[in-house]
Amino acid sequence: MSQSTRILSGIQPSGTIHIGNYFGMIKKMIESQDDGELFAFIASYHALTSVKDKEFLQKNTFEAAVNFLSLGMDPEKSTFWVQSDVPEVLELYWILSNHTPMGLLERGHSYKDKAARGIATNHGLFSYPVLMAADILLYDSNIVPVGKDQIQHVEMTRDIANTFNNNYGEILTMPELKVDENVQSVPGTDGAKMSKSYGNTIDMFGPKKTIKKQVMKIITDSKELEDVKEYENCNVYKLCELFMNNDELIELQQRYATPGEGYGHFKLTLLDRINDHFAPYAQKREYYLNNPDEVKDILAHGAKKARKVAQSKIKIIRDAVGL
Ligand code: ADP
Ligand code: TRP
Numbered sequence: 001m002s003q004s005t006r007i008l009s010g011i012q013p014s015g016t017i018h019i020g021n022y023f024g025m026i027k028k029m030i031e032s033q034d035d036g037e038l039f040a041f042i043a044s045y046h047a048l049t050s051v052k053d054k055e056f057l058q059k060n061t062f063e064a065a066v067n068f069l070s071l072g073m074d075p076e077k078s079t080f081w082v083q084s085d086v087p088e089v090l091e092l093y094w095i096l097s098n099h100t101p102m103g104l105l106e107r108g109h110s111y112k113d114k115a116a117r118g119i120a121t122n123h124g125l126f127s128y129p130v131l132m133a134a135d136i137l138l139y140d141s142n143i144v145p146v147g148k149d150q151i152q153h154v155e156m157t158r159d160i161a162n163t164f165n166n167n168y169g170e171i172l173t174m175p176e177l178k179v180d181e182n183v184q185s186v187p188g189t190d191g192a193k194m195s196k197s198y199g200n201t202i203d204m205f206g207p208k209k210t211i212k213k214q215v216m217k218i219i220t221d222s223k224e225l226e227d228v229k230e231y232e233n234c235n236v237y238k239l240c241e242l243f244m245n246n247d248e249l250i251e252l253q254q255r256y257a258t259p260g261e262g263y264g265h266f267k268l269t270l271l272d273r274i275n276d277h278f279a280p281y282a283q284k285r286e287y288y289l290n291n292p293d294e295v296k297d298i299l300a301h302g303a304k305k306a307r308k309v310a311q312s313k314i315k316i317i318r319d320a321v322g323l
Contacts, residue, residue, distance in 0.1 A: 005036035008141035008175075010043040010083065010132075013060035014050060017067055018201035019274070020186035020194030023242050024147060028180060030072040032145060038078035039139050039306065040068070045083050045090070045131060049124045065295050067205070070285035075298045083135065085303035088310040092134040093127075095321060099163045100130050100156075109152055133157035138310050140173040151179060168320045186242065189217045191235050202239070204278045205285055215271045220263040229263075231256040236266045243273035 009029050017026065032038055042064045044057065051057045061082060073080050083089065105111065108129055115121050132153045136144055137160075144154050154177045161172040185193045188200025195201070202214045218236050223229050231237040231253050240252055252269070255261055288295050 005142045006039060006140060007032050007036045007143045007145065008039040008136060008139055009145055010041045010046070010135055011064060011068075012043045012047045013057065013064040014047055015060065015196045016201075016203060016206075017064075018194055018196065019204055019239075019242070020188070020201065022071075022204055023186050024183055026068070026071060028145065028183070030068075033072075033074055033078050036143065039141065040073065040078060041081050041083045041135070041302075041306070042068075043083050043135075046128060049122070049128055062292065062295065065299055066285055066288040069288055069295065069298065070281045072281075075302055079302055079305045079309075080298070081302035081306045082299055085299070086138075086307045086310050088307070088314045089131070089134045089138050091314055092138050092317060093131045095317060096133050096137070096160050096164065097127065097130050099167070100127075100133075100160050104156055104159060105129060108156070110149070129153045129156045130160070133160045136175050137161055137172045138313055139306070140309075140313065141175045142173065143178050144175050145178040145180065147183060148179065151177060171317060171320050187235050187238050189214060189235070190219050202274065204274075205282055208275065211274060212271055215267050215274070216264075218263075218267060218270075223263075225262045226259045228259060229256040234263075234266075236263060236270055240266075240270050240273065243270070243277055 009032075011025070011029075029038070029040060042061055044061055047057060047060070051060070065080075065082070068080065069075070105126055108126075110128065111121065111126050114125060129152075133156060136154070136157050144157075146154055154175060157175060161174055164172055165174075188194035188198055189202065190198070190200045192198055192200060203211055218239070220234060220236060221229075234256070237252065237256070241249065244252065252266070255266070
């Protein structure tokens, strides 16, 4: 029986998601459910490298699940689970560690960057790419769609798989990277890349008042109502591009070119578009937030499906290495 293309992706439950995460990653992950068999998980073990607070981890894991389900993750079509509900991945992590040269990890950007910024490092952070390799290889993933920051990790996975296969035979499936060249970097309210760590985010869900405050904070130039304005480098316009079609953008460009309106008006247009865009999902989100047992059941069902695949693979791997 030939298996359809298996696409695997994970997200860390590390904080409130924003529209940058949505357009950069979540939307594509949801859409990939039509391109192959999607395996998607909440990377709870990985989050332990930075989250040391039990309640915070549990709350973020639950909210990540709620957000993904609300935005269209289909738990019947796809396999959607919490990483730590399939502990077999840690056994593979250990086995792969013995095929991972120290030098490979020492060259890891994400570890090096954190160390350079003076963040206290630990072994979890250092060996994080081996756990990511285990995630990918345990499920015989064919394609791993990633953003630029994760390319090196998938390349390391390929290196590790190669070393393992050279020693034991063709046991592990070689994953292919899929980097989406069209993934724009969504600007934040200050014009820099939108990021939790820069305090420049715009939320997708939550109190309307909060989202309005965030939108009103967007930095623009200081042209007055009666001035003609340029849309080309305007942060408000750039964010509108995410929500509008061509005709709507042309109409907006005309408003920029016509004296009489100010940036406050354009920001209110953007705010309406954000609210309209996420409103259908917000209702579903409310539902899941109020029905946590249902969310738990969905994740348990996903873990059961994932674990079945994991257990049969780890058996082959244990046998191959002599355990
Ligand atoms: P943050 O920078 O807010 O901490 P993460 O690093 O947790 O976000 O990113 C989670 C996912 O969202 C990654 O796949 C990343 O590429 C994507 N992402 C984050 N910020 C943006 C952005 N401003 N534009 C596009 N994609 C983004
Ligand atoms: N490291 C990824 C991130 O921080 C999350 C992740 C963990 C992942 N395991 C993975 C992504 C396996 C793709 C495949 O965004």
